[in-house]
Amino acid sequence: QHNPHTKHGRTAIVHLFEWRWADIAAECERFLAPNGYAGVQISPPNEHITLTSPWYPWWQRYQPTGYNLCSRSGNENELRDMITRCNNVGVNIYVDVVINHMCGAGGGEGTHSSCGGWFSASRKDFPSIPFTNMDFNDHKCRTGSGNIENYGDPNQVRDCRLVGLLDLALEKDYVRGKVAGFMNKLVDMGVAGFRVDACKHMWPGDLQNTLGRLHNLNTKWFSGGSRPFIYQEVIDLGGEPITSREYFHLGRVTEFKYGAKLGTIFRKWNGEKLSYTKSWGEGYGFMPEGNALVFIDNHDNQRGHGAGGAAIATFWDPRIHKMAVAYMLAHPYGVARVMSSFRWDRNFVNGKDQNDWIGPPSHGNGATKPVPINPDQTCGDGWVCEHRWRQIKNMATFRNVVNGQPHANWWDNQSNQVAFGRGNRGFIVFNNDDWNLDVTLNTGMPGGTYCDVVSGNKDGGRCSGKQIQVGGDGRAHFKISNQDEDPFVAIHADSKL
Numbered sequence: 084q085h086n087p088h089t090k091h092g093r094t095a096i097v098h099l100f101e102w103r104w105a106d107i108a109a110e111c112e113r114f115l116a117p118n119g120y121a122g123v124q125i126s127p128p129n130e131h132i133t134l135t136s137p138w139y140p141w142w143q144r145y146q147p148t149g150y151n152l153c154s155r156s157g158n159e160n161e162l163r164d165m166i167t168r169c170n171n172v173g174v175n176i177y178v179d180v181v182i183n184h185m186c187g188a189g190g191g192e193g194t195h196s197s198c199g200g201w202f203s204a205s206r207k208d209f210p211s212i213p214f215t216n217m218d219f220n221d222h223k224c225r226t227g228s229g230n231i232e233n234y235g236d237p238n239q240v241r242d243c244r245l246v247g248l249l250d251l252a253l254e255k256d257y258v259r260g261k262v263a264g265f266m267n268k269l270v271d272m273g274v275a276g277f278r279v280d281a282c283k284h285m286w287p288g289d290l291q292n293t294l295g296r297l298h299n300l301n302t303k304w305f306s307g308g309s310r311p312f313i314y315q316e317v318i319d320l321g322g323e324p325i326t327s328r329e330y331f332h333l334g335r336v337t338e339f340k341y342g343a344k345l346g347t348i349f350r351k352w353n354g355e356k357l358s359y360t361k362s363w364g365e366g367y368g369f370m371p372e373g374n375a376l377v378f379i380d381n382h383d384n385q386r387g388h389g390a391g392g393a394a395i396a397t398f399w400d401p402r403i404h405k406m407a408v409a410y411m412l413a414h415p416y417g418v419a420r421v422m423s424s425f426r427w428d429r430n431f432v433n434g435k436d437q438n439d440w441i442g443p444p445s446h447g448n449g450a451t452k453p454v455p456i457n458p459d460q461t462c463g464d465g466w467v468c469e470h471r472w473r474q475i476k477n478m479a480t481f482r483n484v485v486n487g488q489p490h491a492n493w494w495d496n497q498s499n500q501v502a503f504g505r506g507n508r509g510f511i512v513f514n515n516d517d518w519n520l521d522v523t524l525n526t527g528m529p530g531g532t533y534c535d536v537v538s539g540n541k542d543g544g545r546c547s548g549k550q551i552q553v554g555g556d557g558r559a560h561f562k563i564s565n566q567d568e569d570p571f572v573a574i575h576a577d578s579k580l
């Protein structure tokens with residue numbers, strides 16, 4: 084269902100991609116709860132194949148070999164401990180679950196798996212569940228290769244192998260039972276819901292039956308009868324017969340058009356202008372607001388391929404990334420997810436990053452490194468921690484403060500300078516033109532002195548960054564140089580002196 088069950092007026096989800104459970108638990112207590120983040124999307128916690136060619140790629144976790152809860156991020160006890168500690172400070176856990184397939188058909192056989200359990204890809208034998216060759220779709224697939232060959236044919240998109248991944252027969256009651264059992268163990272441990280991977284490749288009816296078997300959330304942390312929050316990965320940029328709407332009744336759906344469009348707009352490609360976003364959201368052709376899970380970039384498309392490709396605004400382009408994330412967090416449309424990444428040595432050859440497979444910061448043996456926190460609150464060892472950047476964490480607070488308030492007081496200069504408010508609780512101004520912004524606008528907010536939460540914080544009784552004077556008439560004067568480190572300004576009810 085569509086409700087994320089967030090606590091304490093919190094709203095934004097952070098994807099702590101590839102983080103270890105111990106580090107997530109610590110981050111919930113020391114940073115996410117104090118800064119008003121609502122929840123964490125965690126990487127797939129179940130057993131996965133371990134590959135050495137390429138060397139422990141990030142996508143090995145999207146090749147399950149079992150449902151035991153041991154992975155590159157830690158074991159079952161560490162997972163349980165993390166869920167408990169995060170729930171205890173009101174930060175929800177949403178689990179990335181891969182239930183369309185097991186590992187690649189070429190995965191070989193042996194114990195090269197994250198729990199060390201034996202499996203055989205060639206014989207489609209996964210004894211730790213158990214799944215056998217009876218539990219896969221091969222007989223249903225009508226293509227020569229057994230793989231998806233044409234995304235224009237919904238039958239093969241669902242019943243054939245996605246890039247050679249062994250495709251589970253989710254229409255079988257036995258398979259539905261095993262998948263639901265795996266997810267129910269996580270529900271009973273206290274998770275608030277699931278990011279369901281590769282939903283385009285599963286029949287909605289099979290998903291509906293499987294999700295219908297899920298328990299209610301654990302009443303230790305959630306009110307009785309609470310149903311797991313579901314958001315489905317459906318990569319739909321248009322042009323394919325399978326669309327997001329087929330999945331709306333099961334839960335929210337990832338709106339990939341959102342990040343792809345905003346990246347193009349902030350990069351000013353194809354003559355796109357920020358002033359065109361006056362009708363941002365459903366007016367822009369996105370799915371109905373109540374179904375949307377929105378984000379600027381994700382673990383796949385931040386690598387340059389995947390949905391949205393080169394237009395996607397990632398941490399590699401920090402100035403644009405911060406503006407796009409701020410715009411998302413200020414705007415009322417959808418449930419917002421913030422990406423938190425790791426850095427890798429990109430190597431572009433003919434426009435493609437040869438290293439787009441590289442996994443998280445790790446020791447020689449493929450074990451993921453912990454996340455060190457520097458004295459200045461940034462992360463070390465290759466962890467980017469976008470969610471900790473002042474401009475992003477302060478906008479997560481902005482989203483909480485204005486929650487429920489309508490989009491209001493739009494202004495634009497018919498180019499790339501825009502402003503909009505949220506009722507009388509917040510206001511944001513962007514200058515993405517190549518000249519200064521110098522304008523007096525109606526903020527809709529009560530008169531007073533406000534701290535700009537982009538250039539600084541409200542520290543006790545003073546602003547560490549810019550401050551904005553709002554008159555009794557709600558009007559304020561904004562000056563934003565296009566040379567500013569961050570050419571945007573945001574004020575809200577809690578940043579008032």
Ligand SMILES: O=C(NCCCOc1c(-c2ccc(O)c(O)c2)oc2cc(O)cc(O)c2c1=O)[C@@H]1CCCN1C(=O)/C=C/c1ccc(O)c(O)c1
Binds near residue numbers: 146245246280316
């Ligand atoms: O070149 C690759 N893949 C082919 C192009 C991307 O296709 C994939 C899509 C995909 C792409 C576009 C679509 O429209 C679509 O319906 C599906 O979803 C996946 C989901 C998985 O759980 C595991 C996967 O290996 C994939 C995948 O390879 C490399 C090597 C194998 C993994 N991989 C990758 O690039 C892995 C990508 C990946 C992994 C996990 C994801 O959740 C995801 O969205 C993409």
Ligand SMILES: [Ca+2]
Binds near residue numbers: 183240
């Ligand atoms: Ca399938």
